[in-house]
Every structure is written in C-alpha cells, then in structure tokens.
Amino acid sequence: MHLDKTEISLIGVAVATALAAQLSPDWLVFTLTLAISTALVVMGVVMLMRAGLVSFGQGLFYCLGGYAVGLGGRFLGITDALLLIGLGVIVTVAVAMILGLLMTRYREIFFAMLSLAFSMILYGILVKSHGLGSTDGFGVVDWTLLWLESETADGANMALLLAIGLALTIALFLNRYFKSSIGLACEAIRENEVRVEYMGISRQQVLYINYVLAAAVGSVGGSMTALAAGHVDPTLAYWTVSGEFVFIALLGGTGHVAAPFIAALIFTLVRTYAVELAPNAWQMILGIVLLLIILFLPKGIWSLFTRKKGAAS
Amino acid sequence: MTEILKTEGLSRYFGAVTAAEDISVTITAGEIVGVIGANGAGKTTFINMVTGYLPPSKGSISFGGNPIKGLGPRKLMRKGLTRSFQIPQLFLELPVIDNLAIALAAAEQKQFQMLRPVRTPERLGSAEEILEQMRISQYRDEMVTAMPQGARKLLDIALAMLGSPRMLLLDEPTSGVSLEEKYTLMDTVMEAVHARGLTVLFVEHDMEIVRRYVTRVLAFANGVVIKDGPVEEVLADTKVQELVTGKYHEHKNPGGDA
Numbered sequence: 107m108h109l110d111k112t113e114i115s116l117i118g119v120a121v122a123t124a125l126a127a128q129l130s131p132d133w134l135v136f137t138l139t140l141a142i143s144t145a146l147v148v149m150g151v152v153m154l155m156r157a158g159l160v161s162f163g164q165g166l167f168y169c170l171g172g173y174a175v176g177l178g179g180r181f182l183g184i185t186d187a188l189l190l191i192g193l194g195v196i197v198t199v200a201v202a203m204i205l206g207l208l209m210t211r212y213r214e215i216f217f218a219m220l221s222l223a224f225s226m227i228l229y230g231i232l233v234k235s236h237g238l239g240s241t242d243g244f245g246v247v248d249w250t251l252l253w254l255e256s257e258t259a260d261g262a263n264m265a266l267l268l269a270i271g272l273a274l275t276i277a278l279f280l281n282r283y284f285k286s287s288i289g290l291a292c293e294a295i296r297e298n299e300v301r302v303e304y305m306g307i308s309r310q311q312v313l314y315i316n317y318v319l320a321a322a323v324g325s326v327g328g329s330m331t332a333l334a335a336g337h338v339d340p341t342l343a344y345w346t347v348s349g350e351f352v353f354i355a356l357l358g359g360t361g362h363v364a365a366p367f368i369a370a371l372i373f374t375l376v377r378t379y380a381v382e383l384a385p386n387a388w389q390m391i392l393g394i395v396l397l398l399i400i401l402f403l404p405k406g407i408w409s410l411f412t413r414k415k416g417a418a419s
Numbered sequence: 420m421t422e423i424l425k426t427e428g429l430s431r432y433f434g435a436v437t438a439a440e441d442i443s444v445t446i447t448a449g450e451i452v453g454v455i456g457a458n459g460a461g462k463t464t465f466i467n468m469v470t471g472y473l474p475p476s477k478g479s480i481s482f483g484g485n486p487i488k489g490l491g492p493r494k495l496m497r498k499g500l501t502r503s504f505q506i507p508q509l510f511l512e513l514p515v516i517d518n519l520a521i522a523l524a525a526a527e528q529k530q531f532q533m534l535r536p537v538r539t540p541e542r543l544g545s546a547e548e549i550l551e552q553m554r555i556s557q558y559r560d561e562m563v564t565a566m567p568q569g570a571r572k573l574l575d576i577a578l579a580m581l582g583s584p585r586m587l588l589l590d591e592p593t594s595g596v597s598l599e600e601k602y603t604l605m606d607t608v609m610e611a612v613h614a615r616g617l618t619v620l621f622v623e624h625d626m627e628i629v630r631r632y633v634t635r636v637l638a639f640a641n642g643v644v645i646k647d648g649p650v651e652e653v654l655a656d657t658k659v660q661e662l663v664t665g666k667y668h669e670h671k672n673p674g675g676d677a
Contacts, residue, residue, distance in 0.1 A: 282534045285537065286536060293513060304493075305582070306496040306528075
C-alpha cells in the first residue's frame, strides 16, 4: 500500500511520541494520553464541522464510550481494553444510527442545540442512576491489553501506547477519508446543498454516514479517557465538556487531520498551567486564547502551517 | 423526432398567486428551445417544476416517455435531466478541480467511497477536458471565489453537463455577464451542447441571444405560454411584443411614452 507524505509524517510522530514517553514522567504520560483521547473526540467534531455542522453534544458519544468501558468491566466481566473499546463503539454506533436519522435533517443552530439536548438527556439519566454512582460515577475495572495487565505493567505507559496506536489508526483512516469522495461530499454539502442534490448525491445519506463515523471516533476517545483515568462520571456528557471539544476544534481548525491533536495538546497544557498559575481565573485565560485565535487565526492553528507553505510558494 | 419532455396542464400556485398556469409543452430530442418572458412571467417556476426543485400544484410531466412528476433532483439527474442556475450554484470555498472531481465521482455513483482519493487520474483527466472545452482551464486550481462571473457561469453549466445528461435546462446563462462576454460564453456553451448532442431549454432575456442560438421559443406572460413556435414567428407576434419584448410599444410610441 502506498503511503503519502502526511501518512509517513503521522507514523513518524506516533513512533517518536511513543519512544519519548518511555523517558517522560508519569504525569506527562498521563496528560498526553488524555490529550490524545480528547483529540479523538475533537476529530469527530471536526468531521461534522467539515460538513458545516457544529455539535455541542459530542460529549454524548464521549460519555457512551466511557460508560461502555466502565459497565463492560463491571457487569460483563470484560477486562481486555480492545474489547471494551469495541463494546463502546458498538453501543455508540447503535445510538448514533438512531439519532442520526433525526439529526441529519437539521442544520446550523438547530443541529447544535439538538445535539446538546441529547447529550444533556444522557447526563440527566446518569445523574439519576444511583446504581451507577449518580454524580460520583464509578471506577473502571483493572484492564488488560492482550496478555499484559495494566496493574502489573506500567499502566500509564500502556494506556498511552494504546492511545497512540488507536489515534494513529484513526488519523490514517481520516486522512484518506477527508480526501475521498465522501469526505469531499461533506465539504460540498457545507458549501452548497442545492448543487449537491443536482449532482445526484443524497445529502442525507452522506451526512448520516459522517455523523455515525464521527460518533464512533468520539466513543474511542471516551473509552480511552475512561481506561486512562480509571473512572467515569456523568460530567463526560455535560455540555461544558462538549463545549471544550468545539473550543479545541476551533483552536486547531479543520484543515488537517493532525490539527485536533496539536490543538488538544495545547489546550491541555494551557489549561493545566492556567489552573496552576491562576486557579480562580483559568477560564478567563482560555477565553482570551480562543478570542486571539478567532481574531488572528480564524481557520485555526493549522492555518499557520498553510500560510507558511503559501508564502514559500 | 423523438419526444423527450412533455408537460400537460402544469400549474403552480403560491396561495392566491398563480405563478404558472396550464403549461402544456412538448420538446423533441435535439431541440434548442428558448424561454422568454418578463420578470415574474413564470419562466423560472416552469424550469423549477420540471427539474424537481418545486413541486407542481397540478399537471403532469414526462421525460423520455416516463412520468417524472414528484421526483427530486437526484433521481432526475440519474434519468438524464439536469440544469444550471441563474445564480451559479458552486462550492465556493473548494478548488475548481474539486468541484468537478466530486461531480464526476457522483456521476460514477462512487460518492460513498471512503478510502480512495476523489482525485483519481481518470477523473482529473475528464475534469481537465471539460475545463478546456469550457475555456476555463486557467482556473483549475483556484478557489471558485477567485473566478469572475462569466467563468462561474461556465463552471456551473459544466457541472450540469457531467454524468451523461440527455437534456439540459439553463436558467439565464448570460445574466450578470458583460455584453462583450455574452456571445463568447454562449458560443462555448453551445459547442459543448452540440458535442454531447443535448436537448436544451434555456431561459433568456436578451433577444439577440435568443435569435442567434435557438430554433424554437416559448413566450411566457402572467404564468401562461402565450406563444410557442419558431423563433422569428414568435418574436414577430404582436402579443409577444406587447407583453414580452416591448417592441410593440416602442413601435407605437417611438418617443418612449407609455
């Protein structure tokens, strides 16, 4: 199979990150795992944005992925991380296939609000579910990866390697997806739905497939977060969490498959240091960062790279 | 000659307003038919009903002998009936080549492919061919936003021509195009139309364009077809001159007073 330049770069960065992690302190490994998991959910937001849709409810799928890991371990006795993640994807895809029938009929603010409403419904259900720990949530079982046990092996490192592996696979897939017929059809729908229909393309079908895939990718992010943090609670579905995903998507831009990863890393680091430096005003720091991005880089951080390229050519 | 499009009693009402009333027209394959009429005469409503953009209030439409009333744009496109727009409907923030590549993928019914790039060498070749035919090759890698109006019109028509259509409906192809560019644009479009052997129905306000490029004219006024026939016969008709072209008034009152 022929790999393009982006794919080779993605593989290179993934390998370098995995190697660097071996020498990094645990807190950095953990932060990086969370950033990668977040980036996966953001990738789903970006997929929707490329089709002209903004979701303020991607936390729904993030939470489903997380809770599937928690519940799969607790009630089904599954401990293998890949099986737990697979379970999350199956549950999420099933839910997204039902919701997608309705969601893909809406655009703009209606889509945004409806997506938010569904994630808040899940939040409400989980908060009222005392058997699942209500607002406190519950712990995730000790997991294994193939033959390795997270407790006996270096758990944080294992989680990061798993996150890198999954993120690389998804990034390689999405890199091709964005350049494929359906990827371009999504952008075409964002630009002009009338022409899309007159080309013989069903907007509904394209958006439906994109919506379900975005949900599946978000679910993997949620599952990875649950495995790394060892705990799930209803805030995974809370609207501010979904808002953060949109924030990061805007920060990175939709121009490249790597953008959400860079943006998620910057976001996680800015937030970590902002909380440390200004515990009572860290949201303000994040707000100012977003404001500056919108003012000076309306197409996100990735436009810095494309600008450079444009200037060079 | 084979009948390709037939409408019978086609009407469209918007509440109490009659936009089109009892339009019965038969177009044979290979014809180049002009649709003329003042603003609000029902021309675009007629085109919109035929191309599935607007459902008719009553009447029937058949294409190639098969009823098509109620079919949406997608199904009509697959049957070979396609259109361009008065305001070009393009993907403004995408490169011109991608506008064509996605149209070609859709024409091949491969719009759901996920892992193969949309820009295949075959599609790029076909896209370049049509860009050359429409004389807009210089914009190949530009965003559509960088194109002038005339070039956008040509790209809009090029998109409509992909996917082996049999009939093309053009809604005011020369509107918004400068006087000098109009004939070049129409020559280019007609060359492409003849090369593909398409039947064409086009709405036009410029009577010189109508005279030069069509063989038959449908004259619309107040939502009805007031005259249907060869171009010179329709343009010479006093009722058409009174309600559509305005020459009757000019002739009666050379000073221009109404």
